[in-house]
Amino acid sequence: MRNVWIIAGREFRHYFISPMAYVLAFLLYLILGGLFAINIYVGMQSGQISPDGRLVLGPMVTILIFTTPIVTMRLLAEEQSSGTIELLLTAPVRDGELVVGKWLGALGFMVALTAVTWVYPLILHRMTDPGIDQGTLVAAYLGLVLMVSAILAIGTLVSTFFRSSLAAAGVTLAVILLLWIIGGFASGVGGANEVTRYLSFVSHYYDNFYRGVIDLKDVVYYLSLTVLSLFLASQVLESRRWR
Amino acid sequence: MIQAHALTKYYGEHPAIRSITFEARHGEILGFLGPNGAGKTTTMRILTGYMPPSEGHATVAGFDVVEDSIEVRRRVGYLPETVPLYPELSVFEYLTFMGSLRRVPALEDRIDEVLEEVHLTERSESYIGNLSKGLRQRLGLAQALLHRPDVLILDEPTIGLDPAQIIEVRKLIQGLGRERTILLSTHILSEAQQVCDRVVIINKGVIVAEDTPANLQSQLAGAERILVRVADGDAALRQKLEGVSGVVRVAPGQTTGELEIASSPGVDVRARVARAVVEAGHDLLELRPIGVSLEDVFLQLTTDDVVAEAGG
Numbered sequence: 441m442r443n444v445w446i447i448a449g450r451e452f453r454h455y456f457i458s459p460m461a462y463v464l465a466f467l468l469y470l471i472l473g474g475l476f477a478i479n480i481y482v483g484m485q486s487g488q489i490s491p492d493g494r495l496v497l498g499p500m501v502t503i504l505i506f507t508t509p510i511v512t513m514r515l516l517a518e519e520q521s522s523g524t525i526e527l528l529l530t531a532p533v534r535d536g537e538l539v540v541g542k543w544l545g546a547l548g549f550m551v552a553l554t555a556v557t558w559v560y561p562l563i564l565h566r567m568t569d570p571g572i573d574q575g576t577l578v579a580a581y582l583g584l585v586l587m588v589s590a591i592l593a594i595g596t597l598v599s600t601f602f603r604s605s606l607a608a609a610g611v612t613l614a615v616i617l618l619l620w621i622i623g624g625f626a627s628g629v630g631g632a633n634e635v636t637r638y639l640s641f642v643s644h645y646y647d648n649f650y651r652g653v654i655d656l657k658d659v660v661y662y663l664s665l666t667v668l669s670l671f672l673a674s675q676v677l678e679s680r681r682w683r
Numbered sequence: 684m685i686q687a688h689a690l691t692k693y694y695g696e697h698p699a700i701r702s703i704t705f706e707a708r709h710g711e712i713l714g715f716l717g718p719n720g721a722g723k724t725t726t727m728r729i730l731t732g733y734m735p736p737s738e739g740h741a742t743v744a745g746f747d748v749v750e751d752s753i754e755v756r757r758r759v760g761y762l763p764e765t766v767p768l769y770p771e772l773s774v775f776e777y778l779t780f781m782g783s784l785r786r787v788p789a790l791e792d793r794i795d796e797v798l799e800e801v802h803l804t805e806r807s808e809s810y811i812g813n814l815s816k817g818l819r820q821r822l823g824l825a826q827a828l829l830h831r832p833d834v835l836i837l838d839e840p841t842i843g844l845d846p847a848q849i850i851e852v853r854k855l856i857q858g859l860g861r862e863r864t865i866l867l868s869t870h871i872l873s874e875a876q877q878v879c880d881r882v883v884i885i886n887k888g889v890i891v892a893e894d895t896p897a898n899l900q901s902q903l904a905g906a907e908r909i910l911v912r913v914a915d916g917d918a919a920l921r922q923k924l925e926g927v928s929g930v931v932r933v934a935p936g937q938t939t940g941e942l943e944i945a946s947s948p949g950v951d952v953r954a955r956v957a958r959a960v961v962e963a964g965h966d967l968l969e970l971r972p973i974g975v976s977l978e979d980v981f982l983q984l985t986t987d988d989v990v991a992e993a994g995g
Contacts, residue, residue: 446783457771526733530733
């Protein structure tokens with residue numbers, strides 16, 4: 441377990457020295473800040489500010505679905521292209537520890553990134569009376585973290601297949617989008633059933649967490665996706681040795 | 684310390700190494716010599732636990748490289764051919780990361796010690812991305828030494844360095860070899876000759892020879908050779924020289940007019956060869972002995988027919 445923390449710590453710190461992470465943070469805060477300001481402005485003009493704490497959350501979820509693959513793309517792809525994977529795979533570290541450490545570091549960064557956006561609902565809370573519904577907000581943020589953790593795990597898995605970070609990001613995004621549209625697509629061709637609805641990546645979030653409902657079914661969905669992806673990632677790494 | 688038994692590794696259908704068997708004793712510097720693509724890196728990767736062999740088995744410091752991979756990795760310091768470094772980290776940060784993964788006690792003191800050993804103390808705050816190739820190589824070595832491993836496996840440790848750096852790294856390795864077992868791969872013969880106690884020559888995935896550098900040299904030094912350069916050599920001259928007593932073989936040299944003459948051991952044919960050339964009406968431009976170097980041994984061993992004999 442100590443190895444996991446060491447690797448996660450290095451990964452986490454890496455984000456704070458990488459320009460990519462700052463670009464991502466800058467764009468995210470710029471867009472969300474802009475949206476928030478416009479909403480407040482419009483609200484003040486009409487004399488009615490909507491006390492919905494999820495004001496920035498909706499757009500943020502969309503942005504994160506498209507940008508999280510950038511966060512994970514280099515996790516293992518870069519190690520493989522630069523040869524440092526040889527260093528890690530010959531250190532006394534198990535493949536699983538390496539994978540989980542990498543994912544955890546990325547999760548830490550994403551949690552830090554999204555935690556900052558909590559400031560908008562806090563402002564809103566002070567501007568409105570009787571304030572916003574904190575319970576809904578907590579559920580929505582919890583769901584967001586679970587969903588992001590699943591995206592990160594899928595990204596980590598995809599990253600083990602590639603030497604090119606860009607390819608890893610592209611494929612991760614494709615997988616997420618596929619999971620996203622699978623529900624709608626299946627109902628479009630008349631094949632919608634329990635399974636395709638359950639697989640649908642985003643509906644677990646919007647149908648429940650976003651509305652303030654924490655359903656075990658949705659928690660299990662994201663957690664199992666995370667665990668399965670990380671498990672597969674360590675298997676892929678293991679199989680690399682045998683090739 | 685290192686025991687490899689019948690190691691074979693296939694990449695797909697193609698065997699990169701076949702039935703590699705050798706041993707390295709405690710405190711020995713064993714050279715792994717072979718042309719590029721001979722299977723040196725593959726063998727080393729198996730011994731470091733990076734990948735398992737397709738067939739055969741190996742133990743390092745008493746642990747099986749597949750069954751007890753983690754134990755082996757704890758005891759091995761490994762410098763891969765492409766030195767694995769993170770350019771965005773400083774020298775100190777990098778060693779801290781590796782040292783904590785390897786559970787090095789009193790890590791900061793140990794880092795200072797190792798940096799001193801590889802003469803990098805002044806660069807401990809430098810970013811790896813800004814280091815020259817020679818310094819990176821030394822940092823790679825520092826990483827391999829950090830946890831005081833019993834066994835050091837160094838894949839082409841002097842590749843890409845300038846001559847002064849090469850000498851320095853070789854000295855460093857020789858100094859390290861006293862208390863550790865070192866397996867070092869190289870395609871540079873003089874390096875093996877200078878640094879190693881024993882040399883294993885590997886070609887096309889099989890071991891073709893194994894001995895001390897001195898023995899390998901004398902083994903094939905039976906024949907002595909001289910180089911003759913004439914102004915206008917022809918086949919007739921070659922035939923005539925082959926007839927000179929003491930001459931075993933005459934082969935064309937690298938440029939026109941050059942002939943390489945092998946003679947029986949202990950016979951100096953120079954005077955007779957010179958006379959024969961002049962008598963045949965040719966102008967003798969140069970005549971000098973060419974000693975047998977480890978390079979000749981190496982070339983002889985790594986040509987196809989010899990491989991067939993030794994490997995088959």
